Amino acid sequence: MPASSDSRGKSSIQTSVPEIASPNGGPVYQRLVLKLSGESLAGPQESGIHAETIQGMAHEVKEICDLGVQVAIVVGGGNFFRGTRQKELAIDRATGDYMGMLATVINGLAMLDALEKAGCHTRLLSAIEMHQVAEPFIRRRATRHLEKGRVVIFAAGTGNPYFSTDTAAALRAMEIKAQVILKATRVDGVYDADPEKVKGAKKFETITYLDVLQKGLSVMDATAISLCMDNQMPIVVFNMTVPGNLKRVVLGERVGSVVTMA
Numbered sequence: 001m002p003a004s005s006d007s008r009g010k011s012s013i014q015t016s017v018p019e020i021a022s023p024n025g026g027p028v029y030q031r032l033v034l035k036l037s038g039e040s041l042a043g044p045q046e047s048g049i050h051a052e053t054i055q056g057m058a059h060e061v062k063e064i065c066d067l068g069v070q071v072a073i074v075v076g077g078g079n080f081f082r083g084t085r086q087k088e089l090a091i092d093r094a095t096g097d098y099m100g101m102l103a104t105v106i107n108g109l110a111m112l113d114a115l116e117k118a119g120c121h122t123r124l125l126s127a128i129e130m131h132q133v134a135e136p137f138i139r140r141r142a143t144r145h146l147e148k149g150r151v152v153i154f155a156a157g158t159g160n161p162y163f164s165t166d167t168a169a170a171l172r173a174m175e176i177k178a179q180v181i182l183k184a185t186r187v188d189g190v191y192d193a194d195p196e197k198v199k200g201a202k203k204f205e206t207i208t209y210l211d212v213l214q215k216g217l218s219v220m221d222a223t224a225i226s227l228c229m230d231n232q233m234p235i236v237v238f239n240m241t242v243p244g245n246l247k248r249v250v251l252g253e254r255v256g257s258v259v260t261m262a
Helices: 036-044 051-065 092-118 139-147 165-175 209-215 222-230 245-250
Strands: 031-036 070-075 122-126 153-156 180-185 206-208 233-238 257-260
Touching: 031 036, 031 165, 036 092, 036 139, 051 070, 051 092, 051 245, 070 092, 070 139, 070 165, 070 209, 092 122, 092 153, 122 139, 139 153, 139 165, 165 180, 165 222, 206 209, 206 222, 209 222, 209 257, 233 245
Parallel strands: 031 070, 031 180, 070 153, 122 153, 180 233, 206 257
Antiparallel strands: 233 257
């Protein structure tokens, strides 16, 4: 059920996260942040943007928008440039991070175009001002876009070097009062080792923030996990390459792994 507003325009979004599926079979989340890595947009390619992949993602998002869910998307830029992996170029860390932020804007524009073609009204908000291509990030404006049923894409990370797009996803989720972060990956949850490399890796149906940090699991970086833990923001890690998985998560089905306090 979509969020409602009273006569003064105040959102009535509930901040508690339902633990079971909605009794009427509807979505269990009213507002969420979907974290997409840049690499996921490359699909089977090593870099760049794969047309069929991004179109498929757009249609998946359209499905949950049709359920009345308010969707915000945070995109990475690793399919074009990742500052922390450019040691051979001897680029200053801060400069490399800014280059990575610009890569996320490219991905944001591509996702905006795909979503609009899929029938979703979409707005691109950038943490680095570039008025010709994106709106500046303003928290209240972002919230208002969501209340009007628009998909909001957050680009350029936090706008600061040394912070990943995972941390940006956590930060934006707190700011817009989302109920959950959905972390889209190529595997179906959180494992104690990389299941693509280690045969017999153990999957966690649920796991705590502390266990993720102590075990050094690559769910999100430590800053993002700590921010979610401090604000009790649940994270659902799932495989978005399986068609329909995003909708299943939103409808409360057991898909992927859940990271919570306990």
